[in-house]
Amino acid sequence: MKVLKFGGTSVASAKNIALVKDIVSQSDNLKNIVVVSAFGGITDLLLQAAHLASEQNEKYKSVLKDIEERHLNTIKQLIPVHGQSRILSKVKSDLNILETLLEGSYLIGEITTKLSDKIVSYGELLSSYIIFEFFKQEQMDVTYMDSRELIKTNDLNEKAVVNFEVTDALCKTFFESVQKSIVVAPGFISSSEMGNSTTLGRGGSDYTAAIFAAAMNADILEIWTDVSGMYTANPKLVKQAKALPHISYEEAMELSHFGAKVLYPPTIQPVLSKGISILIKNTFKPDDKGTLITQNKNGKGKTVRGISHVENIALLSLEGPGMVGIPGISKRFFEVLSQAGISVVLITQASSEHSICVGISAEDTDEAVNTVNAAFEYEIDRNRIKPVIAEGNLAIIALVGDNMKSHQGLSGKMFSTLGRNNVNIRAIAQGASERNVSAVIKKNDVKKALNALHEEFFEENIKQLNLFVMGVGNVGSKFLKQVQQQKKYLKENLKLNIRIIGISNSRTMVFDEDGIALKNWEGLLEKGEKADKNSFFDTVQKLNYRNSIFVDNTASDEVASTYDAYLGNSISVVTCNKIACSSNYENYQGLKNMAREYNAPFLFETNVGAGLPIIDTLKHLIASGDKVLKIQAVLSGSLNFVFNNFNDKIAFHDVVKQAQEEGYTEPDPKIDLSGIDVMRKILILARESGNRLEIDDIENKSFLPKESLETKSNEDFFASLKKYENDFQDLYTQANEADCKLKYVAQYEDGRASVGLQQIPKNHDFYNLQGSDNIVLFYTERYPNQPMIIKGAGAGAEVTASGIFADIIRIGNF
Known part of the structure; x- marks a missing residue:
C-alpha cells in the first residue's frame, strides 16, 4: 500500500488536478490512499471569512462568493457538462451549510474554536469530493472516505490530539475491507469521539497521510508538493540551494521544525516507529528524484545537511537576582507559558541562573508578557525579578545534520561566518544530540545569513562578492570591463563569484538584486533613477547582502565622507579616491579602526601607484x-x-x-x-x-x-x-x-x-x-x-582599475 498526499498548490486549479490524476494513475501499487489538501489559498479565505463574520463585517459574503466561484469553476473545467449537475448540487449544498455557519458567527458577533474548525474543514471536504468525482469520471477504480470517520481526537479544537488506538483500529477495518484500488480522503480534518469536527493544525494534511500510512504499515508515504524535495536551504531565499536526495527522520524533523515548510513537523512521528519511508516529490516535475527520508543506519553523510529558519520570533527574557539558587523558577516560567497555550521554540539560560531566555512566536508576545508578569508579580514588586523583557522582529536560523556531533568547530564556523557579515546573534541554543545549532538573529538579516551560511557549508568554497560601484568614468568603466572579462576565470580558478549589484555616476544610479548585466550597463544606467549618495547607501543597507563591497572610483570628497557609514555596517570599502586617507589623521585612523571593529576590509592600494603593490x-x-x-x-x-x-x-x-x-x-x-x-x-x-x-x-x-x-x-x-x-x-x-x-x-x-x-x-x-x-x-x-x-x-585607467580589482580579490580571499 502507498499513501500519496497532495498539497494545496498541487490541487490549486483544474490543470494541476489533472497532473495529480496522471501521477496517481501511474502508481503500480495495488492499493493507494490519496490524501488531498484544500485548493490552494482556500483555507486562508475560509479563515478570513470567519474573521470578518465574527466582526459583523458583511464583506465575509464576498469572500464566500470567491470560495464558491473557485469550486464551481473547477468542477466545470474538470467534469463534462452531462456529469456536472449532481456534483454541482452536492457542492452547493455544502456551501449553503458553510454560509449558515458564517451567518451564525455574524449574528452572534464572535467565533469559537469549535465553530472555526467546522468552517475551515470545508476546504478539504470540498476539494476531496471534487477530486474523487473527477477520478471517477476518468474511469479510475476509486472510492471516497471522509477522514473524520477514521481519525478520532480529543475535543481540543484547531490542534486536536489524535487517539491512535481508536484511529488505528478504524483505519485497519476500513482500508482492509475496501475493494477499490484508490481511496480519496480529505486531509487536515478529524473528529472528536463525540462526533464534532476537529482539525490537526495548519499543514495537517501531511499528518493525516502519515496517520493512515502508520496504521496500515504502508510501503511508503509520498508527499507531493511544489518543490522537488527538501532543500539545503529555502530556495526562494537562497538561489544556490540544492535538493537533498536522502536525509534521516531526525534531520527532516529538525528542518521542518525550523521552517522547512515542505513538511509539517508532526508528520514524521507516526511513521518513525514503523520505519516507513517518506518521499517528497514535485507534482509539477514528477521525474525529479525528490528527497527520501529514512532512518540513518550507517551514520554516514555530510556534517551539515541543511540550513533552515523560523521567522516572526520574539525573545522573552526573565532575569533578576531573585532567580539565583531558587528552585522551581524555571518550572513556574515554563508552566505559565504552557497553561497559556504558548509554545516555546528555543531555550537558553545563563549558567549563573540569573536569567532565562526563550523564543516564542511573535504573535504570542503580548499575552506572554502579561501572563508571566502576573505570575511573578510578588517577586517583581520586591525587585527580586525584573518585569519580563520582550524583543521582537527576530528569527531563528539553524544548522541541521546527524553527523554534526562528530565534527569539531562547526559552531565556531557558523558564528564567525555570521559575524563577518554583520549579523548580530541575540541568543544561541544547541540540542543535547548536537544535531542542531540554532541562533536568534534580526528578521531583516535572514536572507543574508542563509546565503552566507549556505555559501560556507554547501557551495564548494565559491564565495559571492556583491559590489556597489560609484563612479564609472575612465577608471570605473575599465573596472567594469575587467570584471566582465574575468568573471568566468575567477569563478573557476579562484572560486569567487563577483556580481555588480549597483552602479552610480553623478547623474543616475541603477540596482539589480540579481546582478547587473555588464554587457549593457551603460544603457541601464542611463535609464536609472536620479543619483544620490545617501539614497545609494540606503539601498545598499536595505539590500543587506553578504560580502558587500562599496567601490569608489571617484575623486569626490562627498563620496569619501560616506566610508564610515559603509564600514559601520560591515560593508567593505575599496577606493582609488585619496581624499579619505589624506584627510585629518583622526578620520584616517578612525576608518581603519572601524574596518577592524566591524570586520570590513578598507583597502586603498590604488591611492599610491595605481596598480603597483x-x-x-x-x-x-x-x-x-x-x-x-x-x-x-x-x-x-x-x-x-x-x-x-x-x-x-x-x-x-x-x-x-x-x-x-x-x-x-x-x-x-x-x-x-x-x-x-x-x-x-x-x-x-x-x-x-x-x-x-x-x-x-x-x-x-x-x-x-x-x-x-x-x-x-x-x-x-x-x-x-x-x-x-x-x-x-x-x-x-x-x-x-x-x-x-x-x-x-x-x-x-x-x-x-x-x-x-x-x-x-x-x-x-x-x-x-x-x-x-x-x-x-x-x-x-x-x-x-x-x-x-x-x-x-x-597611472592610467587600465592599471588603476586593475589595482581596484586586485583589492576586491584580496577581500574575496580573506
Missing part, C-alpha cells in the same frame, strides 16, 4: 617588524609622463593637455601639477609606515606660478600655462645643461616630508624612469643601503 608591500614590511627610515619616490604617473615628454620642441601646455586626454591626470589637472596629489600619496605612505602626519606638515616646493595655482577652472588653468611657457622652458634648459632630467619627487625622512621638482642626475634610480611609471625606494632597517624598489606603471 606599494601599500601592500609596505604593510608587510611593517607587519614583519621592519622599520621605515626613509622613502624616496616619484609618485605621480601624470607628472612623470609630462616631464618625460616635455622638451624645447613641445609646449608645456600641449604635454599637459595630452596627459589629461589620455587619462593620466585627474579630471582637474591642477591637482596633479600643483603637487597636492603627490602630497596626499607621500602622506598616506608616511601614515602606513606608522607615523602621525597631516597634509599641512608636508613642504610643497611647487614649480607652478602663483597665478596658475589660483585659477578657478580648467580653461583658465590651461591659459595660464601658455602665458608662462617661457618659465617652463627655463626649467627644462637648466636641467638639460646640467645633464639631468626633471622629476617630481616625494620624500619622507625623520618625521618630515616634502614634494617638489628636482633635477635628477644620470646615476640616480629615478633618471631612466619612462612614460608614466612610478618608482618608490624604501630604505628600512633591513634595507638601509640598497633600498627595496617598486617600479612600474603608476
